[in-house]
Amino acid sequence: MASIMTNTSAMVALQSLKATNKALEVVQGRISTGYRVAEASDNAAYWSIATTMRSDNKALSAVQDSLGLGAGKVDTAYTAMNDAIEAVDSIKTKLINARGASGENQTKIQAEIDILLDQIRDAALGANYAGTNVLATDSTAPLEIAASYNRASDGTVSIGTISLDLTGIRLVAADGTTVDATQHLAHDIMQIDVVANGSDASIDAYLEDVETALGAMSTAAANLGAVKNRLDLQKDFVSNLMDSIERGVGQLVDADMNEESTRLQALQVQQQLGIQALSIANQNAQNILSLFK
Template identity: 75%
Template sequence: MTNASAMVALQSLKMTNKALDVTQGRISTGYRVAEASDNAAYWSIATTMRSDNKALSAVQDSLGLGAGKIDTAYTAMSNIIDQVDEIKSKVLSARGASGENQKKIQSEIAVLQEHIRSAAIGASYAGTNILATDSTADLEIVAGYNRASDGTVSVSSITIANTNIRLFSADGATGTTITTDIMAIDVDGATDATIDGFLTDVEAAMSAMANAAAELGAAKTRLDLQTDFISNLMDSIERGVGQLVDADMNEESTRLQALQVQQQLGIQALSIANQNAQSILSLFQG
């Protein structure tokens, strides 16, 4: 004899158990779309967005590394500018000074010149020195990862011109157009006309270094702004992913309780249907 009531109760219980499994899965993972079978479109979008966030995390690392290089170079450049300013004062004091005093002044200038060289050579960060280098390549810092509406991606960067900030070769032995004249200053026995030429060289170097420091400072500002933007963008993407795939835990908890009650009622209904069938069967047997 077919027990239609039991079959209906069993089918209802199976559906309840299936819904219960889904809800328990959402609560345990925290996702309502944990895999493609849950919602192919949302899963695909969320996967792409997560991938973009990983790329942006790499951009953040690049910005942090770049900021360290720029900070180090800027600090050294500022210090070097101070030393050049000191050289300027000493060159000026050598004008009209006696030969003996010029010799003493030159000794002091030589110390400052060596300090300039040492400061440039020491301005290394993570193995990179942009003040003392043999490379003529511009410094490029990855600053952005962009995805167009058609899905194509591009990488943007912040560039610092090598010729604007390079002061020495890697070993400090050779200066550039910014430092060559400064490092060649020697007031020992120099005439007033020669000293006037040195002062002109100092002014030119000061101007070039000030421009270099300004460029480094502007680059640092851009890096800081871009770092903040990338951080905010990553947070926004993360929230967007959450809106697509995250489960509403309050809603799922309420649904879980309701399904558990429904499951118990289904079990009872199935039990009653089976008992009724047994009772009817016993009548025929009697």
């Protein structure tokens, strides 16, 4: 039936054109943003997962900064500790030379030892990084370094840390002085005075103190080196983990440009055909006029 009141063909063509235009808007949005899931309305589940993963990556970025800061502190202390060990080695040599030496020579040797003792103190006091010094400190609390951001399956989160025990690492007090040997490694060797106590027995006792200090410092340097290596490994792991999460987010929400460009071309053809179909349907009413001529 031909009707001028209801153009069914035009209605069908118009609905088809609207659907094509809507699909075209979606594809153009994906191409312009690079995302197939840019908003929650695109895919609520994927959008929520991606948002959480992006948030975790920001937290991991902060962890990476913390690891870098912690590595700087430990590396500075490690360098200073090695310098102090070299100074103690030199003191041991001076003590051996002082054994049996004349009083005048012992005075000269003590002057050299004093310089080395100052070097140990200066190395400890100079091992400051970002306001933290683990070699010249009064604190016994361990140095805690944020090393990981963990999300459990139930959604709860926690911060993992790498801890550095300062008890066996501190060389001197925060002001450069020494307390008892159980608290600061450099205590006994800082008391060396071959002018006041230059007998062979006294020097032998000093040598025992030096050996004890060297052993403790070597252990401290080994502990610092182990923590330093642990921090370097963790930094690499966190960096790789961030890249992995970024790839995972991309797989969820990124648009496939090859696919979208192909779809865009197909929809543009459909749009042109839809416009032509609507034009043809609208011409049906004009065709009815020919019946009355």
